[in-house]
Amino acid sequence: MTDNDFTINKEVKPNNWNSMIFSEKCMWRCKNPLKKSWNYTDKLKVKSFVERKLENKNDCNIAKLFFYTKDPNDINLNKLPASFVMKPNHGSGWVIVVKDGIVINKNQDIKVTTEYLQSKAKYWLSQKYGWNNEKQYDYIEPYILFEEYIGPNIDYKIYCFNGIAKFILVMRDHYTVDLYTPYWIFTAIKLKTHNRSDRPLQKPPYLDHMIKAAHKLSEHIDFVRMDFMGTQNKLYFGEFTFTPAGTDIVHSFPLEYDTLISKDWV
Numbered sequence: 001m002t003d004n005d006f007t008i009n010k011e012v013k014p015n016n017w018n019s020m021i022f023s024e025k026c027m028w029r030c031k032n033p034l035k036k037s038w039n040y041t042d043k044l045k046v047k048s049f050v051e052r053k054l055e056n057k058n059d060c061n062i063a064k065l066f067f068y069t070k071d072p073n074d075i076n077l078n079k080l081p082a083s084f085v086m087k088p089n090h091g092s093g094w095v096i097v098v099k100d101g102i103v104i105n106k107n108q109d110i111k112v113t114t115e116y117l118q119s120k121a122k123y124w125l126s127q128k129y130g131w132n133n134e135k136q137y138d139y140i141e142p143y144i145l146f147e148e149y150i151g152p153n154i155d156y157k158i159y160c161f162n163g164i165a166k167f168i169l170v171m172r173d174h175y176t177v178d179l180y181t182p183y184w185i186f187t188a189i190k191l192k193t194h195n196r197s198d199r200p201l202q203k204p205p206y207l208d209h210m211i212k213a214a215h216k217l218s219e220h221i222d223f224v225r226m227d228f229m230g231t232q233n234k235l236y237f238g239e240f241t242f243t244p245a246g247t248d249i250v251h252s253f254p255l256e257y258d259t260l261i262s263k264d265w266v
Helices: 022-031 037-041 046-053 114-125 135-139 207-218 246-251 255-262
Strands: 065-069 084-088 096-099 144-147 154-161 164-171 177-180 224-230 235-241
Touching: 022 255, 037 046, 037 135, 037 235, 046 207, 046 235, 084 114, 114 144, 154 207, 164 207, 207 224, 207 235
Parallel strands: none
Antiparallel strands: 065 144, 084 096, 084 144, 154 164, 154 224, 164 177, 224 235
16 A cells, blocks of 8 residues: 555534534544545554555564464464564454463463464454444455564553644553643643552553654544553554544543643644
């Protein structure tokens, strides 16, 4: 794909756009995706785009792609490394993490088998993630991806408006989420859906590289959340998220902050 496939033009927004809060704008975008945003959302196609856009590849890594297919019968555990990540390119939150032959599950770890992977692949390929009203996913041709396992990491989700990072949502785990400024100031804002930490995390060594990458990748887009993963000393690109939490976003931010950040999305 060429850069033209990732060129996003301005859209016509509803007349009441300026009076809408952030979550309302996200819900509108769920049903009215930006043209070509599905190419950014496609976890397979976007890899080559990110490689072209980032000038210094050492500043932000991209998880190595071992293998991809649209035929579950092509999947053979014997041809995969002992540790890997399996996911479809056309959804969000669908992922299997395998470490040393064991599926890491928050409920119960199980030994991975070819049959298990094929079963998951068949199910994912039969599904349309757009059922959650995130219509950009409906335009993606489904594939199953196998990527490198990067180990334990922290999720950094940077909310960008027209190529400028406004704040960083940091997920320490499934239950704890904190908000920081781009200068790593720990804010007092607490999401309605998660716990907030008692004390801030240490500033990551790659913060400047992460902010720079977020600015570069999100330029010319009115709003997108740039997702990254960070290990102790390495930064990895995650994905472009145009509709955070889908239509459930209304349950996330406190109303006063929901109203405040909406002013950045013009």
